[in-house]
Amino acid sequence: MKVIIPGVLTLLFLNLNAQNMTDPEKTVTGLFIATDQRDWQTVQQSFSDEVVLDYSSMNGHPASKLTPAQIIDAWKGVLPGFEHTHHQLGNFRTQVDGNKAAVFCYGTASHYLSDPTGNLWIVVGTYDFELEQQQGAWKITSMTFHYKYQDGNTSLPAKAMHHPNKNKASVRAFFEALESENVEQLVALFAENARQINPYASGLFPEGANGKDAIRDYWTPVFPNFDGMQFPIEEIYLMEDPNIVFVKYKGVIKLKNGAGLYENDYYSTFKFDEKGLITEYVEIFNPIVAARGFGLTDKIK
Numbered sequence: 001m002k003v004i005i006p007g008v009l010t011l012l013f014l015n016l017n018a019q020n021m022t023d024p025e026k027t028v029t030g031l032f033i034a035t036d037q038r039d040w041q042t043v044q045q046s047f048s049d050e051v052v053l054d055y056s057s058m059n060g061h062p063a064s065k066l067t068p069a070q071i072i073d074a075w076k077g078v079l080p081g082f083e084h085t086h087h088q089l090g091n092f093r094t095q096v097d098g099n100k101a102a103v104f105c106y107g108t109a110s111h112y113l114s115d116p117t118g119n120l121w122i123v124v125g126t127y128d129f130e131l132e133q134q135q136g137a138w139k140i141t142s143m144t145f146h147y148k149y150q151d152g153n154t155s156l157p158a159k160a161m162h163h164p165n166k167n168k169a170s171v172r173a174f175f176e177a178l179e180s181e182n183v184e185q186l187v188a189l190f191a192e193n194a195r196q197i198n199p200y201a202s203g204l205f206p207e208g209a210n211g212k213d214a215i216r217d218y219w220t221p222v223f224p225n226f227d228g229m230q231f232p233i234e235e236i237y238l239m240e241d242p243n244i245v246f247v248k249y250k251g252v253i254k255l256k257n258g259a260g261l262y263e264n265d266y267y268s269t270f271k272f273d274e275k276g277l278i279t280e281y282v283e284i285f286n287p288i289v290a291a292r293g294f295g296l297t298d299k300i301k
Contacts, residue, residue: 108122189278264290
């Protein structure tokens with residue numbers, strides 16, 4: 001027993017130490033995954049209430065103390081304008097000292113936007129992160145990028161800042177939030193005074209919601225009623241006004257208790273404000289198909 005107990009304690013210590021080392025790394029990798037997915041709610045949760053952000057080696061601007069909202073607003077002004085972004089991290093070195101941690105890693109950021117002079121802009125460098133454990137979670141308090149080089153079409157960032165694809169990216173993020181059943185990620189895409197309109201509710205379903213809080217209340221009870229949702233997009237177009245996006249898509253919803261699938265065809269329009277937030281979402285579907293799917297044909301008005 002005298003031999004076994006120290007061995008067990010050593011293994012326990014090593015496991016706990018490994019966990020302490022990997023948890024800050026999960027916060028860092030989670031930040032970049034959420035950024036590529038335009039999951040701004042998770043991005044915000046990755047940061048402390050105040051963050052030192054330093055990209056001076058690349059842009060010449062001095063480091064600044066910013067709130068997560070300020071960082072996200074800046075990133076929203078560029079990243080959604082790309083059709084795709086892909087952040088790849090590696091070569092992690094992590095040090096944990098009590099409730100604080102330092103994470104170093106390599107980083108490559110690839111940005112794709114269709115352009116006659118080149119579709120890719122790639123930035124390569126390293127990152128230094130400082131994190132602090134707050135209420136049981138690791139939060140980033142400092143983020144410093146050490147620029148090495150860039151390649152590809154360096155004019156793409158300027159194009160992305162003014163590209164209407166930002167609104168199409170937000171529409172895709174809307175459906176991703178639905179499929180992941182993430183209410184806060186969904187609501188974060190809407191402006192405070194946004195409206196959801198269901199013109200063919202037909203007395204069977206809610207007619208919509210007015211205001212961000214009402215939209216949250218609308219969607220919160222929806223997800224627990226089903227065993228999964230998929231909304232594959234068939235067509236997505238910018239209208240003549242690029243602040244309006246039209247989408248044709250399917251709804252494939254798995255009913256509870258093995259009751260089968262509800263499927264319907266949907267058409268929606270999304271209107272955006274100058275900040276890229278949704279001000280109006282219109283959901284058009286066949287009410288007869290919906291009524292049959294939920295056994296409500298006798299209640300159609």
